[in-house]
Amino acid sequence: MDMTTCLKSLLLAIQQYRDGRTAHNAAQLQKQVEEVSGLKCEKLLSSGHVLPRECVSGLVELAGNPNTSPTLTSSIISLLVQLACDDDSREILHSSYNLTSTLASVIHYHSATPGEPLVLQCLQVLQKLTYNTRIFQSTNYIHELIAFLMTNIQSHNDEIIMPCLGLMANLCRDNHSVQSHIKSLDNVKPFYRTLINFLAHNSLTVVVFTLSILASLTLNEKVGEKLFDAKNIHQTFQLVFNIIVNGDGTLTRKYSVDLLVDLLKNPKIADYLSRYQHFSACVSQVLGLLQSKDPDSAAKVLELLLAMCSVSGLCSLLCEVVFRPAGPKLRAAGRRQGAGLDVGRKAESGLALVQWLSSPVEGAEPCSLQALQLLNELLEV
Numbered sequence: 001m002d003m004t005t006c007l008k009s010l011l012l013a014i015q016q017y018r019d020g021r022t023a024h025n026a027a028q029l030q031k032q033v034e035e036v037s038g039l040k041c042e043k044l045l046s047s048g049h050v051l052p053r054e055c056v057s058g059l060v061e062l063a064g065n066p067n068t069s070p071t072l073t074s075s076i077i078s079l080l081v082q083l084a085c086d087d088d089s090r091e092i093l094h095s096s097y098n099l100t101s102t103l104a105s106v107i108h109y110h111s112a113t114p115g116e117p118l119v120l121q122c123l124q125v126l127q128k129l130t131y132n133t134r135i136f137q138s139t140n141y142i143h144e145l146i147a148f149l150m151t152n153i154q155s156h157n158d159e160i161i162m163p164c165l166g167l168m169a170n171l172c173r174d175n176h177s178v179q180s181h182i183k184s185l186d187n188v189k190p191f192y193r194t195l196i197n198f199l200a201h202n203s204l205t206v207v208v209f210t211l212s213i214l215a216s217l218t219l220n221e222k223v224g225e226k227l228f229d230a231k232n233i234h235q236t237f238q239l240v241f242n243i244i245v246n247g248d249g250t251l252t253r254k255y256s257v258d259l260l261v262d263l264l265k266n267p268k269i270a271d272y273l274s275r276y277q278h279f280s281a282c283v284s285q286v287l288g289l290l291q292s293k294d295p296d297s298a299a300k301v302l303e304l305l306l307a308m309c310s311v312s313g314l315c316s317l318l319c320e321v322v323f324r325p326a327g328p329k330l331r332a333a334g335r336r337q338g339a340g341l342d343v344g345r346k347a348e349s350g351l352a353l354v355q356w357l358s359s360p361v362e363g364a365e366p367c368s369l370q371a372l373q374l375l376n377e378l379l380e381v
Contacts, residue, residue, distance in 0.1 A: 014058035046088040064102035066109045070118045104141035123163035130170040137177040154194045165209035172216035205252045241282035257300045261307040274313035283321045290352035295364040302370035309377040319381045
């Protein structure tokens with residue numbers, strides 16, 4: 001069947017299930033959800049057509065109803081994830097359909113069984129949905145969600161800790177209302193202690209999520225002053241640069257870049273980085289990532305370099321690296337204390353940057369604009 005026919009059948013199944021929650025109607029709705037899931041759903045929401053929007057509205061309503069079976073709810077959420085395949089659709093689901101609140105409510109209803117697949121699925125979808133998105137304290141179930149995250153981050157369930165940390169990092173970043181709420185809670189001190197213990201975790205992704213949360217919550221407080229002081233900050237720089245270059249994949253690299261960008265907003269830390277002895281070597285290796293053909297990875301690298309350009313003490317150093325690149329190569333990332341440097345061949349930094357100006361890679365247009373902006377900043381030094 002074509003998409004329009006499938007969506008009409010889906011909308012009818014939604015209406016029938018809403019009118020009568022029988023086993024037959026549930027099975028029909030499950031079938032229609034699975035049929036639409038098997039089709040290509042790219043930019044379906046951002047097309048502006050009424051039919052897909054009516055279907056999504058009905059699906060979100062059913063997903064948020066505690067009387068809907070977990071199996072059906074899970075299938076609905078899987079379909080909604082498919083629809084959120086581009087930034088525009090993700091924003092529509094968040095702002096127009098309040099999917100964030102809906103998923104938070106599902107987690108709340110099942111909070112007594114945090115390890116069940118439906119809860120883990122909601123956490124993973126929320127992490128994707130809330131990345132670089134401001135969440136307001138007035139959002140329904142946000143306080144319940146924060147309480148759930150704090151409780152389970154302090155649990156011993158490794159399966160749930162990582163998605164909880166990733167989601168908490170999203171909620172805290174650049175969000176003063178959420179930060180203030182967490183700081184006002186009675187159990188914030190043991191929460192901080194748990195986070196600090198995670199800095200020795202064997203998963204680099206856990207460490208990056210944890211550093212991001214701590215930077216958001218404590219950077220301008222006594223706890224943060226100790227964590228990010230002159231004694232510790234160089235180890236943090238080395239860890240973050242190592243993860244960006246050699247880390248656990250695109251997701252970890254994305255959060256590592258965000259962390260460094262956030263740290264650079266603090267004048268004291270920006271000054272520490274300008275005096276960091278391995279700065280040129282680290283940035284040279286970061287620039288080497290531009291030689292890949294992955295526009296998502298290149299966009300994050302360029303975002304970091306542009307953030308560095310906004311710091312007067314770093315811009316001239318960055319210029320030297322781009323046009324007279326250093327050659328040391330970072331060793332694979334290890335523990336926070338175990339990072340180091342090896343000597344390797346020079347990266348063609350400037351050339352890789354110029355190539356993104358006219359890249360034929362699909363989806364690279366934002367990278368071309370970033371590369372142009374970066375070159376313009378550097379040539380004005």
